[in-house]
């Protein structure tokens with residue numbers, strides 16, 4: 334069997350601008366478990382295998398290694414830069430407008446690119462945590478979502494779209510109430526929404542709202558992030574690839590459960606960004622969306638895997654006075670303030 338996939342055989346989705354984005358890309362967050370060099374090398378393997386979408390972020394601390402790999406691989410393959418769709422993200426410590434601009438310029442320099450295909454705001458909170466943070470780690474300077482501050486950053490990024498440094502703006506880890514405010518106040522509407530999505534966390538309402546608002550949805554941790562950091566492991570988390578319905582369908586199709594999760598994503602209509610540094614997985618993940626689609630019955634059955642099993646709960650972003658990690662997700666339709674639900678955020 335060939336060890337490459339024709340990129341033209343990979344499904345894609347249309348963005349509001351008319352550009353298109355492949356239905357699958359390589360993730361580059363190593364969950365604090367893989368070396369930065371191994372992750373950068375995986376990007377080269379992926380491009381050679383046929384991937385044309387790479388999901389990067391400044392906080393993954395590896396863009397300076399990924400840039401030279403992208404440059405070298407494109408040169409060696411004779412591929413124009415336009416063939417790639419490269420995403421980067423502004424981290425939570427760069428929400429001040431001038432810091433957000435500096436972050437994008439640093440990512441461009443590290444990635445050795447003149448423009449980003451998309452720039453996402455990684456989290457709606459300006460709250461950071463240490464690398465390898467413990468599950469109960471809290472930063473005393475953390476604060477709730479403050480819309481005026483978020484939009485000040487957003488408007489600064491819109492100017493980078495005007496300047497041609499960013500082709501598409503996107504959001505990540507958003508909720509319905511926050512998205513409504515951003516859509517109301519944005520001059521350039523977000524084109525992408527990256528959220529956690531796997532069969533055990535389907536996020537139906539937010540997913541449909543995002544699509545109806547014209548965004549392409551990107552699903553992170555698409556196989557249920559089996560190697561996620563220890564701070565993101567809790568009792569009761571569902572292991573998607575071990576779920577009996579996923580395993581049964583994998584047996585029916587003759588594929589690995591990972592591939593079932595990726596086929597589900599592409600056929601449901603969102604981009605998946607699986608992580609791997611292993612060439613056989615990098616290949617089989619890409620190939621999975623080009624062959625042997627799931628039947629309508631199998632897609633229907635995968636709905637039953639939904640368990641509201643959020644793996645990346647984000648508790649390390651909580652601020653003093655808030656409750657537990659639920660306060661980050663606006664589940665009652667309001668945005669909690671300094672004292673949690675029912676209190677108002679500072680304007």
Ligand SMILES: NC(=O)c1ccc[n+]([C@@H]2O[C@H](COP(=O)([O-])OP(=O)(O)OC[C@H]3O[C@@H](n4cnc5c(N)ncnc54)[C@H](OP(=O)(O)O)[C@@H]3O)[C@@H](O)[C@H]2O)c1
Nearest residue numbers: 360361362388553554555556557558560591607608609614
């Ligand atoms: N926007 C955000 O806030 C956010 C948050 C989290 C992640 N992300 C993005 O999403 C990407 C992916 O998320 P993730 O790494 O958390 O989860 P994931 O892609 O669901 O899980 C990755 C792990 O799945 C296993 N795997 C991959 N392909 C496989 C295959 N074919 N067969 C069996 N196992 C396979 C690998 O485990 P082994 O190494 O054990 O083989 C790999 O380490 C990240 O790299 C990042 O780019 C974004």
